[in-house]
Amino acid sequence: MFWSVWAVWTVLCHSVSAEKVISLVGNDWTVSNSNGSISVPGHLPSQAHLDLYAQDVIGDPYYNLNDFELRWVAYSNWTYTSAPISGLSDDASSTWLRFDGLDTFATIKFCGEYVASTNNQFRQWHYDVSDILSSCSESHRIITLDFGSAPKIANQIANEPGQETWPFGVELVYEFFNRWFIRKEQSDFGWDWGPAFAPAGPWQPAYVVQLDEDDIHIRNTDIDIYRRGQTNGIPPDQSQPWVVNASLDYFGDLPEGARLHYVLKDAEEKTICSGQLESVNTTGSTVTGMVSVDDSEVDLWWPSQLGPQTLYWMTVDVYSPAGKYLTCVTKRVGFRTIVLNQTPISDEQRALGIAPGNNWHFEVNGHEFYAKGSNFIPPDAFWPRVTPHRINQLFESVIDGNQNMLRVWASGAYSPDFMFDIADEKGILLWSEFEFGDALYPVNPAFLNNVREEAEYQVRRCNHHPSLALWAGGNELESLELILLNDSAPEQLPKYKAQYEKLFIDTLAPVVFRNSKSISYTPSSTSNGYTNLNVSSPHPITQRFYDVKPGHYYSDTDFYNYDPAVLGNNSAYPVGRFSNEFGYHSMPSLQSWRSQVSEDQLSFNSSVVFLRDHHNPPGGLNTSNYRNASAGQAQMTEAVQLWYPVPDKKDPIANFSAWCHATQIFQADLYKSEIEFYRRGSGWPERQLGSLYWQLEDIWVAPTWAGIEYSGRWKILHYIAQDIYSRVIIAPYYNSSTSQLTASITSDLWTPVSGTAEFSWYDWAGHPLDTATPASVPFTVGAINSTEVLDVNLSSTLSDFEPNDAVLRMTLTASGTLPNSDVKQTFTHENWFAASPLKNAQLRDPGLELSFSNSTQSFNVTATRGVAAWVWLDYPAGAVVTFDSNGFWLAKGESRVVGFKVKSDDTGGAWIDGVTVESIWNQTLS
Secondary structure: OHHHHHHHHHHHOOOOOOOEEEEOOEEEEEEEEOOOOOEEEEEEOOOHHHHHHHOOOOOOOOOOOHHHHOHHHHOOOEEEEEOOOOOOOOOOOEEEEEEOOOEOEEEEEEOOEEEEEEEEOOOOEEEEOHHHHHOOOHHHOOEEEEEOOHHHHHHHHHOOOOOOOOOOOOOOOOOOOOHHHOEOOHHHHOEOOEOOOOOOEOOOOEEEEEEOOOOEEEEEEEEEEEEOOOOOOOOOOOOOOEEEEEEEEEEEOOOOOOEEEEEEEOOOOOEEEEEEOEEEEEOOOEEEEEEEEOHHHOOEEOOOOOOOEOOEEEEEEEEOOOOOEEEEEEEEEOEOOEEEEOOEOOHHHHHOOOOOEEOOEEEEOOEEOOEEEEEEOOOOOOHHHOOHHHHHHHHHHHHHOOOOEEEEOOOOOOOOHHHHHHHHHHOOEEEEEOOOEOOOOOOOHHHHHHHHHHHHHHHHHHOOOOOEEEEEOOEOHHHHHHHHHHHHOHHHHHHHHHHHHHHHOOOHHHHHHHHOOOOOEEOOOOOOOEEEEOOOOOOOEEEOOOOOOOOOEOOEEEEOOOOHHHOOOHHHOOOOOEEEEEOOOEOOOHHHHHHHOOHHHOOOOOHHHHHHOOOOOOOOOOOOOOOOOOOHHHHHHHHHHHHOOOOOOOOHHHHHHHHHHHHHHHHHHHHHHHHHHHHHHHHOOOOOOEEEEOOOEOOOOOOEOOOEOOOOOEOHHHHHHHHHOOOEEEEEEEEOOOOEEEEEEEEOOOOOEEEEEEEEEEOOOOOEOOOOOOOEEEEEEOOOEEEEEEEEEHHHHOOOOOHHHOEEEEEEEEEEEOOOOOOEEEEEEEEEEEOOOOOOOOOOOOOEEEEEEOOOOEEEEEEOOOOEEEEEEEOOOOEEEEEOOOOEEEOOOOEEEEOEEEEEEOOOOHHHHHOEEEOHHHHHOO
């Protein structure tokens, strides 16, 4: 498991080197403000807010409106001071400080002497302090880290003479201004789903390293595994052997002519192959070598649902020319190819009915597949409290939700190694992005050099992980920023487009291509792709931008429309090769609200609830935003009023809870409709091969687009996505203007699947309706494809019935095989279609009954008196529980057995007695 990675590393990298590494992680620190009025015990890694909170100087940063009340912390300077560092040798050849992350503007002193200043949260910093140590007594061997206020410094940089400016409305402003001038987590300055704390502190581990003569310390490692002859972004020849390129970044003195030895072991530490790395090349900071590995020696790594996640341990030992052992490094690796294919549509594809243009899909080990997933945002405003346990629990929900890919959104922070480790184990592909988003950025030499160093470190650090799927330059750069620029100042578009290319094509792309042959790169998360790719050119990518032809499809799409009438309107959803971002916000549950908001504020439009909705002014987004963020609470209210029975309970807390739940139903309903539409596109001319909704999880408790709340509790959305991301699904598609209803079967399997679809109409009392709809339809659907199984007109089909009292149940049973398997399996799926919006439906009490079985540790839900829509099992606070299914529908007389997983439990199991069940019918009941 992920927590054993470092333990195994110590076993595999067993040799003892001469280097001495003293960790600075721990509690031997003090945090103080500039005037000394605050001085408290500190920690490394940490951030000032966390240490102040731990010592009760401030309250919980997440409570009520503390994201506003605690702005003084962000506007202050904070100094971290270590205790005297013991154990340092006076006889070492050299002494170094290594910081894996300082957030963000830090002045480093050692023994009271200035060492350096930093200006990038995402870089690793290392400094030779040998001369300082030589004249420093043991009692003065202290490190001080003076952190400046990031919001203040960003404003100072913006006001420098000659600094870049942009036309009005282009740069999206949230809580603090000028985030684009500094290399800090952009969402620290606020976003429409999160708070703005702009924290400061040593947020990653730090070390003191002492070396002997001819000794080195490995500070970063780039292991690149690819097929011989592979080029970034082009599907490789899968018959070619593997190439393993190992490149080690070091400081110290490496003798000329050093040798590299490798050992590749499986998970049980059995040696697979070993020997010398070839073509060894050494510079003053890097040593590199490579070796070929045959397919017969290793098994492939696959994403979840597509095959096993086979992992290996690769150890690289460094020797002097005379054979003296120097040091080693061990990394866990996998053998796979992952390519973002953006090549032109071929004649063979055209012959299959695929529309012209370009591909835009992922291929793993030579197989195209349907990417199912969501967008990952920072899981906390303070990264030091994001633990492996927390990410493991979250990623368990990703797998349970039938997802195989996460887009790790730009403008947060780069994924920590333990997050990649967990993704490697679970088979979750991580589409990763450089931390730029919803803004244009400076291109002065100092800024570009800073970015280049950041990218070099991050690309090399992450490259050995088989879960790494893609590098993208940033978020919504072409699909939003250049469009906003063209709208506000079209005469300046050439200038700023050239600046965009200078940063995202001429600076970042070469870093990726120079350090990896295995990973594709795209400059913007949403774009129309490229017209030319030449990875060895100084300008390696020629973007298509907006030179598109009607009837051609080129790339991915994103979609936001806050008119709730968009639900089910297939003509409003974008048609493209891949959908990387789409969504609508909803409220968290009452249980989550109570964990961060006082009881007196638990109403839909209370001041605290309203101001925690940062999709509202004055929460931050300027009203020129393309998402029309003028009234987030109003948008959710309108959605409920348009589609569902409106909550009107006498108890105000119960009514607030019902409203929160109703917004979640609309959110889930909309995402379900969109995912069905995108998945059906796999069999349509656009050949759509991916759906990643916005967003996976919450950063705090507030109205957001998340499917998983801050505590880990699932909203309705995650359950519905789990269902509609099933391998084979049946889904309805209704054209309200023509009254035409169709249904399609969609499969993401790699071989054809055959079965039967069944259709049954009921009234809300559960009585069957005798219509001309076929009772069953046999079908065969091809690999990653879709086929229509129903086409009726409701005007005629329901001519003898009241549409407000008619619902259609559709089910499928099919037989097929999973990828990389020859074993036949049975697949089932169910879906429902209401002939009128539920607010107008003749809903009846479905007579839901709930029971619990101790013997099977499961709940049983039965609808005794009618059709039950949006059946919801709820449970009290104090536990995090996920059910096998939730938010489902039941026919009259039907029962469903629902199992569960307990993720955490502070109730001693008492939560079981507090489980309740309701349906949409209960929304208006007092």
